[in-house]
Amino acid sequence: MKRRPVCLVCLILMFCIWLMDLAGFARISGNPLPESVQLYIEKHPEAVICGEVQQYQATEYSLSAYLKHVCLIVGSEQIPIKNLRVFLKSNKEFPIGTTVKISGKLEEIPEPRNPGEFDSRQFYACQKIYYFMKNGAVLAWSSKYSRYGQFMQNLKSKIMQTLDIAAKEDAGIFEAMLLGEKDNLEDEVKIRYQMAGIIHILAISGLHISVLGIGFFDLLKRAGFGNVSAGMVVLSVLLQYGILTGESVSAMRAVGMFLVAVGARIAGRTYDLLTALAVSAVLLLLDAPANLYNSGFWLSFGAVAGLGVVAPVLAGCIRVENRLAASVMKTLVSSIAVQMTTFPIMLRIYGEISLAGFFLNLLVLPTVSVVLVSGIAAVAVGMASVSAAVYVVLPGRVLLFLYEKLCELAAGIPFCTWIAGSPKLWQCAGYYVLLFLGVEILGMSRGTVTWNGATGKRAGNHAFMQEEKNHGEGKGWLRKYQLLSGISGIMLILGMLSGLFSESHVLTVLVNKLSKKLNTPGTILAGVWLSSLIICVIGGQYVAVTIPAVAFKDVCDEMDINRAVLSRTLGDVGVMIAALIPWNAWVIGYGVVLGGITVNEFIPYTFLPMLCPIISMIHNFAGVGLFHKDDEIKYRPLWRR
Numbered sequence: 001m002k003r004r005p006v007c008l009v010c011l012i013l014m015f016c017i018w019l020m021d022l023a024g025f026a027r028i029s030g031n032p033l034p035e036s037v038q039l040y041i042e043k044h045p046e047a048v049i050c051g052e053v054q055q056y057q058a059t060e061y062s063l064s065a066y067l068k069h070v071c072l073i074v075g076s077e078q079i080p081i082k083n084l085r086v087f088l089k090s091n092k093e094f095p096i097g098t099t100v101k102i103s104g105k106l107e108e109i110p111e112p113r114n115p116g117e118f119d120s121r122q123f124y125a126c127q128k129i130y131y132f133m134k135n136g137a138v139l140a141w142s143s144k145y146s147r148y149g150q151f152m153q154n155l156k157s158k159i160m161q162t163l164d165i166a167a168k169e170d171a172g173i174f175e176a177m178l179l180g181e182k183d184n185l186e187d188e189v190k191i192r193y194q195m196a197g198i199i200h201i202l203a204i205s206g207l208h209i210s211v212l213g214i215g216f217f218d219l220l221k222r223a224g225f226g227n228v229s230a231g232m233v234v235l236s237v238l239l240q241y242g243i244l245t246g247e248s249v250s251a252m253r254a255v256g257m258f259l260v261a262v263g264a265r266i267a268g269r270t271y272d273l274l275t276a277l278a279v280s281a282v283l284l285l286l287d288a289p290a291n292l293y294n295s296g297f298w299l300s301f302g303a304v305a306g307l308g309v310v311a312p313v314l315a316g317c318i319r320v321e322n323r324l325a326a327s328v329m330k331t332l333v334s335s336i337a338v339q340m341t342t343f344p345i346m347l348r349i350y351g352e353i354s355l356a357g358f359f360l361n362l363l364v365l366p367t368v369s370v371v372l373v374s375g376i377a378a379v380a381v382g383m384a385s386v387s388a389a390v391y392v393v394l395p396g397r398v399l400l401f402l403y404e405k406l407c408e409l410a411a412g413i414p415f416c417t418w419i420a421g422s423p424k425l426w427q428c429a430g431y432y433v434l435l436f437l438g439v440e441i442l443g444m445s446r447g448t449v450t451w452n453g454a455t456g457k458r459a460g461n462h463a464f465m466q467e468e469k470n471h472g473e474g475k476g477w478l479r480k481y482q483l484l485s486g487i488s489g490i491m492l493i494l495g496m497l498s499g500l501f502s503e504s505h506v507l508t509v510l511v512n513k514l515s516k517k518l519n520t521p522g523t524i525l526a527g528v529w530l531s532s533l534i535i536c537v538i539g540g541q542y543v544a545v546t547i548p549a550v551a552f553k554d555v556c557d558e559m560d561i562n563r564a565v566l567s568r569t570l571g572d573v574g575v576m577i578a579a580l581i582p583w584n585a586w587v588i589g590y591g592v593v594l595g596g597i598t599v600n601e602f603i604p605y606t607f608l609p610m611l612c613p614i615i616s617m618i619h620n621f622a623g624v625g626l627f628h629k630d631d632e633i634k635y636r637p638l639w640r641r
Contacts, residue, residue, distance in 0.1 A: 010278035010285075017289045028289045030121075031108065031130045037072070037079055041106050041131070048073045049133065050101045051084060053094050053145075055153070055246070058183065063091045065136075066129075067100070083129045086136040094138075096153045097146025104136035125290035152244055156181075162382035163375070166389035170397050174375045176202045180245040194350065195417060196407040197357015200299065201368050204250050213238050213258045231262035249284065249291065250300040256280030257304075273308040277301060295349045299342055306341030307334055313439050335361045340435065344428040352419045356410035364403060371396040434534065521561050525569055525620035528552050532574040533613065536581065544574035565620075572616035576609040 021028040031038060041047065051067030058064075065086045071078035086102055094100060108131055109121045124130070156179060163171045163178075172185040182190075185202070193199040213234050220230035238258055242251040260276035263269075281301060284291050291297045315333045339358060346353055354360075374396030382389035410416050423431075528548050536544035549570060556566045 004272065004275050004278070006275050006278040006282070010281050013282060013285055014292060017285060017292050020289075021292075028125075028292065033081055033130060037081065038108075040074070041072070041081075041108070045105045045107065046103070047106050047133075048101065048103045048139070049081070049084060049086075049106075050078070050099060053096055053098045053100060054083075054149075055096070056093055059087070063088050063093070065100075066127075073101075081131065083127060084131055084133060085124070085129055086133040088136045088138070090138070092138065094141055095145035096149030098144070099142040100138055101140040102133065102136045102138055104133040107132050107134060119293075122290060122293050126288050126294050128288060152240070156244055158383070159379050160184075162379055162386060162389060163393075165386050166378050166382055166393045167375075167397060170400050173202065173400055174371075174378075174393070174396070177204065177372060178375050178379070180204045180248045180251070192404070192407045192411070195354060196360055196410045197354030198360055198364050198403065198407070200303070201364060201371075201403075203296070203299075204245055204248050213254070214261065217262065227262070227266045231266060235259060235262060249294060249296045252284060253277075253280045253300050253304070256283050273304075277304055277308070295345065298345045299349075302341045302345055303338050306337040306339075309337075310340055310435075310439055311337035313442055317442075331366050332362060335365055344423055344431045347420055347423050348428060349422075351422045352417050354410070354417050356413055356416040360406055360410060363406065367399050371399050521559050522620050524552070524555055524559050524561065525565070526617070528566060528569050529573055529613070529617055529620065532570050533577060536574045536577050541574060541578040544578070545570045548574070569616055569620065572612040576612040579606055579609045 017028055024030075049067075049070050049072055051070035054066040054068045056063060056065050065088060067084045067086060070081050070084040072081050086104065088102075109124050109129070111121050112119045121130075159179065160171075160175055160181065163174045164184075167174050172182075173189065175181045176185050180203070182202070190199065190202070193202060216237070217230050217234045220233060221227070225233070235255070235258065238255045242248075242255050245251050257273075257276040257280050260279050261271050264271040281297075284297065311334050314337060315330065318329055318333070335358070339361070343353070374393050378389040378393035378396075381392045531548045531551075532544045535547060549566065552566060553563060556563060
């Protein structure tokens with residue numbers, strides 16, 4: 001953090017916003033307007049307002065308009081009430097930027113009434129909208145409007161018309177991916193992609209925006225532009241695109257990161273992914289603190305953090321000489337890293353995880369760029385000839401057809417979706433703390449790591465890191481602790497995926513690689529102990545037993561440790577500790593059978609689950625009951641020993 005003060009500032013800002021929300025500050029998730037204004041609107045819902053038209057949106061029953069710089073008219077006084085969404089009686093559209101005077105009924109955006117219900121208040125708070133106006137009737141409007149705003153609106157409409165003709169039934173998907181416009185996206189498509197675990201491709205890809213921005217920047221440099229002039233041109237283009245897409249979180253995050261990348265080149269400094277990510281987060285949070293609870297905010301930033309932080313560490317454990325194999329492994333590692341970082345967020349939003357999505361993303365992620373490029377090319381060609389755009393967009397439509405078939409195939413697989421419910425915030429926080437520690441320690445075990453997601457000329461490459469030679473490599477117990485923690489971190493991360501890798505040889509390879517430095521049976525069994533404990537807390541009892549057993553069995557054979565000792569250790573930890581975890585299925589079952597008894601009530605009497613892990617650790621390090629591989633273990637009754 002000393003080398004990245006902006007990251008520290010970002011974390012402090014998030015923490016302060018969270019504390020302010022807990023303290024009841026309405027600016028984060030409530031209504032920030034003065035209480036006097038709120039009280040007046042509550043007593044006088046029939047009101048007259050004025051504001052500037054920002055955009056229109058067609059609904060099932062009426063046309064709605066988004067207004068900015070809205071003022072409540074009370075006599076001769078105008079009281080600012082931020083932005084507003086108005087549901088109009090007529091379908092008459094005014095040019096963007098037109099100042100309109102509207103009368104109607106003001107209603108405060110309600111809070112969710114049921115657990116898991118969509119939080120409309122929080123969603124609109126990110127847009128600084130706190131009231132709806134229903135049955136809006138336009139009383140007056142100005143003749144002046146924003147020519148630039150209307151041009152952007154006409155351009156967006158033209159693009160959507162082109163896609164409607166060229167892409168036909170796939171137009172809704174292209175509009176969602178290119179413009180962030182999901183009004184024409186069918187609900188069946190959303191559900192199908194969500195169940196398959198690839199719904200993220202329907203959002204604007206900020207990563208692709210960054211890469212395209214850097215590519216455009218390099219092209220201008222080769223054309224003779226300087227760093228400053230090329231950066232300003234590309235930045236202005238990306239800003240226009242961000243405005244065109246409705247200033248979505250992913251698009252504005254990409255713009256912010258590109259701004260840092262260009263600034264680094266101009267200043268002759270090295271581009272740092274985490275710093276750029278923190279700058280973008282700070283800017284978005286300062287503009288709208290409610291983004292702290294925006295799912296799109298966390299998904300966008302989490303995915304990039306996974307590509308820039310987790311993926312390099314995992315990739316460092318793999319050495320492949322063949323270029324094709326290296327490319328495949330890069331895609332595999334990137335997919336794993338993104339899903340690791342977004343795992344709790346997806347559960348928090350949807351309450352379920354598509355297990356099939358892990359494998360589908362391996363096929364979808366490398367090809368989604370073709371869909372994006374074909375859509376962009378079709379729009380460009382369609383401005384001159386729509387008939388030609390039909391053929392240009394064809395590669396993207398073919399891939400979308402394949403995606404649909406993959407979704408149908410995934411839907412037919414039993415247990416393709418894991419319904420786990422929404423985790424609590426402290427559980428999500430604990431997950432990321434442990435994930436960070438596991439990745440950090442695993443990186444330390446390989447040497448000092450410099451987290452530069454993009455350096456040199458290709459600032460948009462976030463996938464891999466640079467390693468420096470570790471001159472201060474730890475020795476003795478410290479080195480073993482790092483390696484031991486690295487093993488536990490790997491087991492934790494894979495355990496979070498609920499056993500997806502329980503039959504994979506990847507576990508064994510990784511554990512064998514790290515265990516070469518752990519030359520004592522005690523440290524090996526300590527790795528088993530820690531892995532089983534952490535996975536049991538996060539993933540469940542069965543996973544805590546099966547995953548470490550598969551991963552450590554070969555290591556125990558090499559260290560001349562009897563597998564019965566491995567089994568005993570897993571039983572002492574993974575089985576016994578489950579009785580102390582409130583969200584464990586067994587504990588919930590006990591509570592139901594016993595009439596609502598909670599862990600807090602019976603934990604003072606659970607001596608065995610608390611003592612067994614401790615005794616097991618002492619036994620393993622002291623060598624008590626530590627049998628060799630070829631030892632014949634004869635179990636006799638206690639009274640005969």
